[in-house]
Every structure is written in C-alpha cells, then in structure tokens.
Amino acid sequence: MVATYKDIRRITGLSLATISKYYNGGNVLGPNRELIEKAAAELDYQVNNVARGLRSRRSMTVGVILDELASTFNTTIVSRIEERLREAGYGTIICDSRRDAESQADVMRFLVGKMVDGIVVIPVDDDTSFLAAARDRDVPVVAVDRLMPGTDSVVIDNRAAIASAVQLLVTAGHTAIGLLAGPDTTYTMRERRAGFRDAMQDRTGLLPRAELMTPEHVSVEGGCTGLRRLLRLSAPPTAVVCANYVLTLGATIALNELGQELRPALVGFDNLELARLIRPRPTLVTQPIESLATEAAELLLQRLSGGGPDDPVTITLDTTLMVGHESTYQLRP
C-alpha cells in the first residue's frame, strides 16, 4: 500500500494541513519539519500528483503535438522542450499527428481531455481551427516554426534565411537560380518562396522565371524529381536553393547521380548530420533549432504561470549560412 498524508499524520501527530504546507514550501517549525521528513523517509512517501492535480486544477503535464516525430528538426525541438519543462516539474506528453490535419485535431482533443496545462505544437498546415479545443478550455498554446495568428509563435526569419542563400549565389555570379520549395499551404513555405522572389529581385533586378520556382511535393522524392525537372529545362538554372530539409535530402540524392561537371550549385536547408555525411561539404542555411525550442518552452512556462503580455507574442530568430566547399556555390566558368 502506498503511503498518504494520513500515514504521516498517524506517525507525526500533525494535521493534514500542516503536512500539505510542508510539501508546498510553507512555514513549518523546525521540529515539525524533521518529524515529517523522518516519517516520509520511513514510509517512502511520495506526493500523489493526481490528487494534487485534482484539487489545484493543474495536472503539471503539457502536450507536444508534432507533424512528424521522425525528423531531426522535430526531435531536437522535443528533446530541449522536454528537458526544460521537466526542470520546471512538467511532464511532456508527446503526440505525432503524422502530417494529418484530422489526426491533429483528434490529438488536440485527446490532450485537452488529458487536462494538460499547456500545449506546444508544430502544426500540419495553416488551418488554425484545431486550436479551438484548447481555446475553449483556456489551455495556452505555443506554435513552433509556424506563425499562427492569434497564438504565441516562435519562428525563424524565413525571408532573411532564403535571402542569405540568394545573396551568396548572386555574389558568386549566378543569375539563373532555381528554388525547390513546397506548395504555399504553410506559412513557412509561403515566406520562403516570397523571400526568394524578393531577394532575387533585390539582387538581380529581375523576378525569377516562374518555371524555376514551381512548387514541389515536400518529400525526399519531391526533392529528387524537382531537381531533375529543373535541370531538364531548356534554360536550366546554374544554382538551386532548397527550402527545407527533406527537399535538400532529395536534391542531394539526385545530384549524386549526375556527373561532376553537370552539377549545379546547391544551397540546402537545415540539417547538421547531413553536412558530415556528404562530400563535397554542402552549403546550408541552418536554423537555431535549440533556441527555437528553449524560446518556446520559456514562453509556455510564462503563460503557465499566468504571465506574459495580453496579446499573442511572436518571437523571430535568425538563421546562419554555413558555407560549404566552394564547388557547392561557385559558378562554373
């Protein structure tokens, strides 16, 4: 049988109220403190968090909803968030929405039903209707890597990220640059595409041809076929920018099948493991993934303690361009 306050009361003779006070950092006289500590050790007592949660209306758990679990980007985020929240006493319930909006809504209801105190989400797409379940129950939500109107969000400066890639390539002499990006259904992709267009116009004075930036399916396959399509154009680009990790992966695979002399310059996105595995060392736009996670965790913790501004907050972080081997960005003569 697991010990309760009542057992401690039996041993110490103190009241439940005093014992509770002890476990919640209130003032308890020295001798009584020791009495409780001794009894607790003897009984191997541990606070029952479920009972505590019922009374205090906090479950001390938060939910994390991911569009997919099996991606380095996401696991890094989860790992950091979990670490920070556990420090603060919160358990992290994880849910994989498998890139499915309906499943995402299910999961949201599931978590709200589990009485989580807050939620971090990497949403599947721009549709915010699934947030209603949380809003109805006043559960704070922080979105990561997507800007959700009306919700706290932590994002990177997508336009600047792509612009830094474009700048490198234009400086190296490229003018015909292609973009591998997904459809405009997510905020992130919209921003990256817009950032590409704007940066091209800024740096070259011209808008890129539409055929150089048609949307791809966001997958390894999409990256492969997209790169091949670009290179089959009558006027193929001399350089390609990939707007996300899996597209970079796909493009790299497609590149491996080409002869050295045919390879376009390629600037990818976001994976650190990749950089170590691939020769020549790739040029990559890298996101501050850990910061993204810690900012999200801190923001959520602030909301959980009832703090923060009344209006939704958006935190924007900067990316870094990791310049790889020069063959990955130079224009061939």
Next chain:
Amino acid sequence: MVATYKDIRRITGLSLATISKYYNGGNVLGPNRELIEKAAAELDYQVNNVARGLRSRRSMTVGVILDELASTFNTTIVSRIEERLREAGYGTIICDSRRDAESQADVMRFLVGKMVDGIVVIPVDDDTSFLAAARDRDVPVVAVDRLMPGTDSVVIDNRAAIASAVQLLVTAGHTAIGLLAGPDTTYTMRERRAGFRDAMQDRTGLLPRAELMTPEHVSVEGGCTGLRRLLRLSAPPTAVVCANYVLTLGATIALNELGQELRPALVGFDNLELARLIRPRPTLVTQPIESLATEAAELLLQRLSGGGPDDPVTITLDTTLMVGHESTYQLRP
C-alpha cells in the same frame, strides 16, 4: 467554468452514479442515454481525467524513457508506441535520459511520481538498479532493445543478425573481417560481439584476431577513427562489419575519404534513410523497428490490464540482411 457531472445532474435530474455508468460503458436506459448526451453536448462536457484517475487509481499515462531522442531508431519506436497507446487511451510522457545513468534514475523517479501506469525504457546500460523506483510502486516496465533480467524485454536476435552479415562476407570470399562495435557495457553490444566471434569461428574455423575487434566509442567519431585504425593495421581486413547505426555512419564518412580502390567491403547496421543517400547502395542489417515497438506496446498494455504470465517475458525478433550494391560486399581480386 468547465462542466462536471453535477451540471449534467442539474439538467437531466439523474444521479451521479448513473452518469458515471454512462461514461464507463454501463447499461443505461435509452431515454436517459439521450438525456445525458443532450446535456453533455449543450455543456460541452468532457470527462475530467484527473479526478477519474484519483478515484480509479490509474492516470492513463505511461512513461517512455529513451537513452537519446535524436536517433531514427528511437523516434520510430516512440512514434509507434505512442500511436498504439493513444488508441488505448493512454498518454505517452517522454523523457530523454541523454545517455546518462544518473539522469535516467532521476527520470524514473519523476515518472513514478507522475503516477504513470507503466513505463517503456531503452536503458542507458545494463545497470538495472534504476528500475527499483518502478518496482517499489508496482509499475510495470518493458525494456526495448536491451535484455533486462527480471523485466519484460523486447529485443532482436543480435547474434543471428551479425551472423547473417558474416555469412554474406565469408561466402563472398573474405576471411579477414573486422568488427566495429562498442565496449561490452551493454547487453546489445556484448551479444553482437559474441555473435561476431562465434559466426567467424563457425564459418572460417578460426577466431578473428583480437586487433580486428577492439571496442570503439559508440559515436560517429568512433566509427570514423575505428575504420581508419583497422585499415592502418599491418594486415588490414578486407571487410568490416559495423555493429550499430552511428558506427555505420562514421565508417561511411571515413570511407568517403578513401579512393575507390582502397575501400574494404562494409556491412552496416540499421538505418533506412542512409541507404537512400549513399552510393554505392550499402549492405545493411536492418532491424524490424516497428515490430519492436508494437510488441513492446502490446506487452505493456497486457501488463496494464493485469494480464500476461507471472514471470518476465522476453520477445526476440529477427533481422533482415538488405544486400546492397555488390561492391559493398564482394572481395576484390
């Protein structure tokens, strides 16, 4: 204000007991059913799982402890387990022990304190003392990918896995085969090394030279340096078996720096993404990762419902050898 049974009672005139029965699948007369459903819809009622947990002594959450989160192997496992457990109504609290035994023990206490109903763990090493916290509170534990004496475990047939790699290489004519494996501190590594030794003896009649199987640090770096060390030996191996994913990754990186003609044959372990990215297509021992996860989930669910045999269960699954491009395993003339 969030609705409770009392609100439903006010509207329907039924007793709390009947309402509870409705929500727990008991028999309730048709008209009363409808009454409750109508009231619940009106109130936007959702069961309070914390209160339910207090009374029924089940939190309907389980903990998952991982030695690290950022590995495809582990995330695949988590994703599947989470999916299956959520189907059964359980929330999955995830904890990353960061390969640190002390942190693993902390996390175990944390989860037990959170009143989880069960725990799945991929342990840091063979030390089982951290399990005490769970055992004291009668929380069932299932270990994945490690055999923990006295605990339900789901593992692969490590010896057979390595033996299949050795068989392929010996059949292709190799006799000097090296092994990249970690130190014998974990069950998994011990089994794989023993499996290697036994298979070599079976197939070649000789034990491999000790210098061909000295332990490496289990990391990408360890794989790199280990492969280089093997090739610098006065009698270098003509083929190398890697006993795990990160070692394979490291060895592959080191391989990339060698000229084609110097490359030894290489059989790696366990990653599917890898296979798509690397040319020539590598030969890999692949684990049934998804099955590992579903078996673990089913076993835990069985324990959660009080079922299963009295003694700890060990489930052993088989691996598959995915043969890649022939240059990855053939002996050069």
Next chain:
DNA sequence: CTCCTTTGGCGAAACGTTTCGAACCACTTT
C-alpha cells in the same frame, strides 16, 4: 500589564470522479 500583530497549526470543506450496497421497478413464476 494590556493590546495588537505575527506565526504556525488545526478542522473541515472542497476538487470531480468511481463504486458499493440498497432500493426500486416491471415483470414472471408460484
């Protein structure tokens, strides 16, 4: 020495469920 304030402790009432035994009802059986 009295009055007031501060401190620590106490009993009892929540929090929102589940569960147990008893009560009830409409039948069927004697």
Next chain:
DNA sequence: AAAGTGGTTCGAAACGTTTCGCCAAAGGAG
C-alpha cells in the same frame, strides 16, 4: 396475491490532496 427475478437507478462514501477561516501562542509596542 405473494414471492422471486433481472435490470436500473440512487445516495453516500471514498480517492489524496489543497485551501479557507479560525484559534492559540508568542512577541512587540505603548
């Protein structure tokens, strides 16, 4: 008509905490 039966419903007591209002003792100011 009384007794038995099977299926529903009910009231009340848990589950293990936190919290509210009150009280006693101790300390300080006048």
